[in-house]
Amino acid sequence: MPLSEHEQRLLEQMERALYAEDPKFASSLRSVGPRIGSRRKAAVGVLAALLGVGLLVGGAATSLIILGVAGFLLMLLGTFLVISTMRAEPAEAAPEAGSPSPGQPPQNSKSTSGKKPKPGKKPKSGFMDRMDERFRQRREGDGR
Numbered sequence: 825m826p827l828s829e830h831e832q833r834l835l836e837q838m839e840r841a842l843y844a845e846d847p848k849f850a851s852s853l854r855s856v857g858p859r860i861g862s863r864r865k866a867a868v869g870v871l872a873a874l875l876g877v878g879l880l881v882g883g884a885a886t887s888l889i890i891l892g893v894a895g896f897l898l899m900l901l902g903t904f905l906v907i908s909t910m911r912a913e914p915a916e917a918a919p920e921a922g923s924p925s926p927g928q929p930p931q932n933s934k935s936t937s938g939k940k941p942k943p944g945k946k947p948k949s950g951f952m953d954r955m956d957e958r959f960r961q962r963r964e965g966d967g968r
Contacts, residue, residue: 862909869905872898 827835842850879895882888 866906866909869902869909872902872905874902876900876902 839850876895876897876899879898880892881895883890883892883895
């Protein structure tokens with residue numbers, strides 16, 4: 825049975841109050857749910873993909889085309905489950921402790937979300953960025 829509009833508003837108010845009072849606790853509660861289901865879904869996907877590979881090989885060994893096709897489809901389904909689980913995790917993840925929950929106005933306090941690079945350390949860069957940097961250093965006479 826769906827919640828009425830009044831009940832939904834009360835629930836949203838309670839969620840906002842929980843985030844305002846103890847954001848760490850609220851985010852830990854929210855992050856527990858999706859992980860269990862997604863792990864189970866990923867495990868089922870891996871098992872289905874492995875069973876599909878087995879059926880595919882068995883179909884090829886026995887020359888039963890239908891068995892090979894069924895194995896291929898099962899392998900495809902299992903792979904899809906694993907990939908969809910991996911993509912869904914960041915979207916289902918709980919908001920960080922410093923960020924407001926959906927529908928909550930941003931806080932004026934210092935934000936703790938997002939990683940800032942440590943002073944003195946360069947953030948990781950890609951292969952081409954490193955090559956460009958080395959080329960610049962060689963041109964400036966600082967080459968190795």
